[in-house]
Amino acid sequence: MQITKLICPTSKYAIKCPFLMTPEGITVHNTANDASAMAEASYMLGNNNQVSVHSFVDDTRVVEAIEQYRNAWANGDGVNGFGNRKTISVEICYSKSGGERFDKAENLAAEYIASLLKKYGWGIDKVKKHQDWNGKYCPHRTLDLGWQRFLNKVQSYLGTTSAPVNNSKGGADQILRVGSIVRIDKTLTVTGVNAKSNLIAIQELTGTPTSSIHWFDPTNFDVVEGPKKAQQVCTVGCKVKLKGNYKVLGLVKTEDWACKLKIGNRTNWVWTNPCYEVQD
Numbered sequence: 001m002q003i004t005k006l007i008c009p010t011s012k013y014a015i016k017c018p019f020l021m022t023p024e025g026i027t028v029h030n031t032a033n034d035a036s037a038m039a040e041a042s043y044m045l046g047n048n049n050q051v052s053v054h055s056f057v058d059d060t061r062v063v064e065a066i067e068q069y070r071n072a073w074a075n076g077d078g079v080n081g082f083g084n085r086k087t088i089s090v091e092i093c094y095s096k097s098g099g100e101r102f103d104k105a106e107n108l109a110a111e112y113i114a115s116l117l118k119k120y121g122w123g124i125d126k127v128k129k130h131q132d133w134n135g136k137y138c139p140h141r142t143l144d145l146g147w148q149r150f151l152n153k154v155q156s157y158l159g160t161t162s163a164p165v166n167n168s169k170g171g172a173d174q175i176l177r178v179g180s181i182v183r184i185d186k187t188l189t190v191t192g193v194n195a196k197s198n199l200i201a202i203q204e205l206t207g208t209p210t211s212s213i214h215w216f217d218p219t220n221f222d223v224v225e226g227p228k229k230a231q232q233v234c235t236v237g238c239k240v241k242l243k244g245n246y247k248v249l250g251l252v253k254t255e256d257w258a259c260k261l262k263i264g265n266r267t268n269w270v271w272t273n274p275c276y277e278v279q280d
C-alpha cells in the first residue's frame, strides 16, 4: 500500500485542524468529484476554507494530509461533533463518475481502513459513514453500491493486512518525482554562515555541510527572527523561511531521500523530508 504523507503546515492548523484528538473511530466519505487523491489533498491544504480531511484514497495511493492526532472539519456536525472531533475521516476519490478507478479506490480504502483498525486495535464497529453524523448522503456511491458490502471488504482485509509503518520522515513514502513542485513551509534555523561568499548553511535541509551543494544562496530566504547584518543574510541561529515553490530537478537515495532544487542562483540537494509537494 502506497502511503504518501503531506504534512499540513503548522501555519494552517488554526484553520484546518485546531484541536488535538484521540481518535475513536473512522468516518468514510466519497469526494463526489473526479480528482486524484494528490490533487484533492493539495487543494484542501492549499485553500483557507475550514474544510479538511485526514486521508484521501484513489486507485493507486493513499495521501495522508492531516495528522491523526489532530481533528479535521469533514463531517458537518459542528465544533464539538463526534465526527469532527473524534474520528479519522477518509475520502474515497472518483465517486462522481464511478467506474473501474472508483472500484479500485474503494478497494484500496478498505485495505487502508483495515490497517487503521489494526493500528488502533479496533473492530469493524468503529467504521462509520459521514451520514451517521449529520444525515448527509455521503459516502454517496459507496452507499448506492451497499454499505454492508463495503464493511465486508474492510473485514476481508482485516485478515491479511498489517498495521502501516508510519514513516513520519516522509522520504520514500512521499512519492516525489522529477518535475514535482515542492515548497518548504517550516521555519528553519541557520547553522552556518560564510560571510565571504554570502552563503548560509541549514542543517535541517542538508545535514552537516560537506560540499558546495549544501550551501544556500540566502536571497530566497526571509529572516523571521534574529538580526540581519549588512554583508550577510543573517547570523548563525537566526530563523528563516524559504520563499516560493521549486521544481524537483533530481532525486537520489543516500542515507535518506534527497532532491535537487535550484534555489536562487545555486543548485542544492536537500532532504525530501521537509519538502511538501504542492503539485504532482
Ligand SMILES: [Zn+2]
Residues within 6 Å of the ligand: 028, 029, 030, 074, 130, 138, 139
Ligand atoms: Zn462526506
